[in-house]
Amino acid sequence: MSERRSLRGARILLCVTGSIAAYKAVSLLRALTRDGAEVSVVMTPSATRFVTPLTFETLSGRPVRHGLFDGAETMPHLRATDEADLVLVAPATANCLAKCALGVADDLVSTLLLAARCPIVMTPAMDGDMWEHPALVSHVRAMRERGVVVLEPEDGPLASGLIGKGRFPAEPTVMEAVAACLDRRRDWAGQRVLVSAGPTREPIDAVRFVTNASSGKMGYAVADAAARRGADVVLVSGPTALAPPTGVTTVDVLTADEMAREMEARFAWATVLVMTAAVGDFRPRRPSSVKIKKHDWDGAPLALERTPDILASLSRKRTHQILVGFAAESDNLLDNGRKKLRQKDLDFIVINRVTGADSALGGDTSDAIFLPRHGQAMPVERLPKRLLADRLLDTVRDQCLTHPSAPALESNREIRRIH
Numbered sequence: 001m002s003e004r005r006s007l008r009g010a011r012i013l014l015c016v017t018g019s020i021a022a023y024k025a026v027s028l029l030r031a032l033t034r035d036g037a038e039v040s041v042v043m044t045p046s047a048t049r050f051v052t053p054l055t056f057e058t059l060s061g062r063p064v065r066h067g068l069f070d071g072a073e074t075m076p077h078l079r080a081t082d083e084a085d086l087v088l089v090a091p092a093t094a095n096c097l098a099k100c101a102l103g104v105a106d107d108l109v110s111t112l113l114l115a116a117r118c119p120i121v122m123t124p125a126m127d128g129d130m131w132e133h134p135a136l137v138s139h140v141r142a143m144r145e146r147g148v149v150v151l152e153p154e155d156g157p158l159a160s161g162l163i164g165k166g167r168f169p170a171e172p173t174v175m176e177a178v179a180a181c182l183d184r185r186r187d188w189a190g191q192r193v194l195v196s197a198g199p200t201r202e203p204i205d206a207v208r209f210v211t212n213a214s215s216g217k218m219g220y221a222v223a224d225a226a227a228r229r230g231a232d233v234v235l236v237s238g239p240t241a242l243a244p245p246t247g248v249t250t251v252d253v254l255t256a257d258e259m260a261r262e263m264e265a266r267f268a269w270a271t272v273l274v275m276t277a278a279v280g281d282f283r284p285r286r287p288s289s290v291k292i293k294k295h296d297w298d299g300a301p302l303a304l305e306r307t308p309d310i311l312a313s314l315s316r317k318r319t320h321q322i323l324v325g326f327a328a329e330s331d332n333l334l335d336n337g338r339k340k341l342r343q344k345d346l347d348f349i350v351i352n353r354v355t356g357a358d359s360a361l362g363g364d365t366s367d368a369i370f371l372p373r374h375g376q377a378m379p380v381e382r383l384p385k386r387l388l389a390d391r392l393l394d395t396v397r398d399q400c401l402t403h404p405s406a407p408a409l410e411s412n413r414e415i416r417r418i419h
C-alpha cells in the first residue's frame with residue numbers, strides 16, 4: 001500500500017447495508033475519522049439488524065439516518081448527498097448492488113445513490129455464489145461502466161463456512177480507493193482563488209444605510225467548493241448571516257470602498273478572481289457621522305453618487321489572473337451579460353436572473369447562464385447554489401484553466417490567449 005493520504009475535511013457518506021460484514025464498517029468508520037474525514041452514516045433497515053445505529057452514532061458523533069420517511073428532515077436523500085464529497089457503500093449487499101444498477105429507489109440508501117452527484121465507491125461482501133451469479137456480474141459491469149467504483153471482494157473463508165470470493169475487501173484497500181477517488185476531486189489544487197461575496201452597505205448616517213438583497217450564498221458556495229477541491233481561497237465578504245466556510249481565509253468588509261481596498265491588496269496573489277459580490281452601485285454622497293433626527297430630515301443625505309467599479313479596475317490591473325464575473329440581470333439576460341463580459345474584459349461570466357419569485361438574489365437555489373469569453377452560452381438548470389458552484393468550477397477549469405497545450409498553472413494569461 002502506498003503512503004496513507006490525509007482525508008482532512010473530506011465529507012464521506014458511509015452507507016451500511018445488511019451483510020454479515022456490517023461490523024467491519026465500524027472499524028472502517030474509525031479509520032476514516034482518524035485520517036481526518038467527516039463521516040455521516042446511513043443504514044438500510046437490514047443493516048440495523050446486524051449493528052445498532054447507536055454504535056455508528058457514538059463513533060461518528062452524528063445522528064445516523066436510516067429512514068426515508070421517519071426522520072425529522074425533509075428530503076433526507078437529497079440533504080445527505082448535497083453535503084457529501086464521496087459516498088462509500090460498505091459493505092454493499094447483492095441486493096444493494098442490484099438496486100443501484102437498476103435505479104431502484106425504495107429505501108434511503110438506494111434513493112440517495114440515485115441522487116448522488118459525487119463519486120460512489122462500493123465494497124461488496126457476500127457469499128461466493130452470489131458474487132458469481134450472472135445477474136450480479138452484469139449489475140457490477142453496468143455500474144462500473146457508469147463510473148461507480150466497485151471494489152473486488154477478496155478470496156478466503158466466508159461466513160457460510162465455505163472458501164470463496166466474497167469477503168469484504170481489506171480495510172487498507174478500501175481506504176486507498178477512497179483516497180484515490182477524493183484526489184480526483186482536488187482538481188483546483190495549485191490555484192489561488194480570490195472570491196468576493198455578499199452585498200455592501202453604504203452609510204446614510206450613524207445607524208442607517210443603503211444596501212441590497214444579496215445573501216452572499218453564491219460566493220460562500222464558490223469559496224467552499226474551491227477550497228474543498230484543493231485551491232487556496234480568500235473570501236472578501238460584505239455583511240451576511242453566513243458562517244465562514246472551513247479552510248477559507250475570510251475578510252469582512254462593509255462598504256464598496258473597503259471591498260475595493262481588500263480586493264486590490266490581494267489581487268496580485270490570485271490566479272483566479274470570482275467576483276460574486278453585489279457591490280452597491282450607488283452610495284449617499286454626504287453621509288452623516290451622527291444619527292439624523294427625524295425632524296431634521298430634508299432628504300439631502302440620500303443624494304447618491306457612483307461607487308468604484310471594482311471589477312473593471314481589477315481587470316485593468318490584471319497580469320495573469322483569470323477573471324470570472326457575475327451579472328445580475330432582470331431583462332435581456334444574454335445580451336446584457338455579453339456586454340458586461342466584453343466591457344470588463346472578463347474570461348467568463350455567470351448570468352443570473354434577479355426578477356420573479358425564484359430570483360437568484362437571496363435564495364438557496366439558482367439557475368444561470370454560463371458564458372465563456374470564446375464559446376457558446378451554456379444554460380444551467382436550477383440547482384442548489386453549492387452544486388451550481390461545483391458546476392461553475394468544472395466549467396471554468398475546462399474552459400479557462402486547462403487546454404491540451406496548457407502551460408503550467410502560473411501561466412493562466414497564456415491559456416487565456418489560446419481560447
Ligand SMILES: Cc1cc2nc3c(=O)[nH]c(=O)nc-3n(C[C@H](O)[C@H](O)[C@H](O)COP(=O)(O)O)c2cc1C
Pocket residue numbers: 016017018019020021044045046047092093094095096125126127130
Ligand atoms: C445472517 C445474514 C447474513 C447475511 N449476509 C449477507 C451478505 O454478507 N451479503 C449479502 O449480499 N447479503 C447478505 N444477507 C442477505 C441480506 O441481508 C438481504 O438480501 C437483505 O435484503 C439486504 O438488504 P439491504 O441491501 O437493504 O441492506 C444476509 C442475511 C442474513 C440473515
